[in-house]
Amino acid sequence: MTKTYVGAWPIFDEDYTEGLDKAFQRYQEAGISHLMYAGIAHTFDVNPQYYELTKIDPHIQIDFEKNQGDIFGTKYHLITSDFNEVRALARRYDLNLEVNITPGVSEPIVAAYPDVAVMDIDGNKSKHWMCPSNPDVRNYFMGRVEDILRHNAGIREVELDVVSLDFYDPQVVPDWVLPELNPLGRLAIGNCFCDHCVKRAQAQGINVDRIKREIRAIHKEATHLNYQSFLDLSDAYRGVFDIVRYLLQHQDLLTWIKFRSGLVNDFVLQFRNFLKHIDPTVQLSSDLVAPSFSWTLGQVYADQPGLTDMTKLMLYHKCIGSFEAKPLKRIQGAIPEISDREILDQYYRLKGFSGSYQMDEFVKDGIGVENVYYEVRKARLEVGPHHPIIAGLVADSPATTDDVRQAVQLAAKAGADGFMLHMWYHDAPKDNIVAFGEELKQLGKIHHE
């Protein structure tokens, strides 16, 4: 029997503060053998010869992570530690420190080089997301990974963290994003009309002006912010088949959604070929959001077997409420007549999720654990039987030990090949790591020492 893949996304500075031996022992006891520290790609030295094909200077991100940090906090100890020493220590606990790299999102890089950003239909630039079609972006990430792999022995996996086509991060929808009515806003987000993307679209025979007209029309309809418009959309699009009716009227949209995923796939494929050329034994994994809505970001599960060695599904069911509620509350802010029940009912129907019908409970508790089963199952069925699906499960608050145990059970039942535990949102209860390991042992996924 091959060993079940079990890993975690922890925060190095938390483990450092607790004491690495203590933290590593806990991971080992929980059967965890792969660690993806938040921001780990920024801990390694920079050798300038790997960045000749890009204008992006890696020090911009490194300095930012060291001194300021993104939503996952500062990474001072991570960046100032000697990772060869840390890796040697980790090995004594059967842990391997792998490389996670976030190819798309960086506020400091976008601020320094605004032209690498994703651009919307009106020419506005994202403040977070870089375009996967931009050669400077591609060459920066390939250069960074080559630099890391060639100077640090022992890395066995490179994990691409959310390669996608997004204009604003749905987790952190910024204040300047105007409310858009569901489902139309969802159908037409995640576009980029930068020169590189437009050129690629034209090369594939896509009539970009016609697509632009269609997107504009959808956007116009989605921003008719009155109660009747909300009710009309909510009443007309109740289930999966209803969305097909919409697509029949907007057939170019389907071409466009497919094209968007092609841009993302193309980035991953180029990265894969490059990585395997450096070292064919290094595994490539890719982190995708849940299948229910991954297509809105250009992530298509069915395409993954041709792109990577394994796919990690991120569904942090207890944590997504506060993120997902942001655009919903913005719609309610514009149309105060919409009740919590009405907007959440629509949201659950569209995404196929279930949870509380009270907005404050939804914010606090997220969606129900049963959703883990369905999303892993969808992923499993879509990629087919041979491509590994690693279920990313949440250990961050407010997840309890019972939530973790249940999520592990449901992911296993749905056919997950491996398991990852997420802790990047700070101070995840240590008991959740223990419960994760205990449940995996119970299920026979890992074995007692």
Ligand SMILES: [Zn+2]
């Ligand atoms: Zn673009």
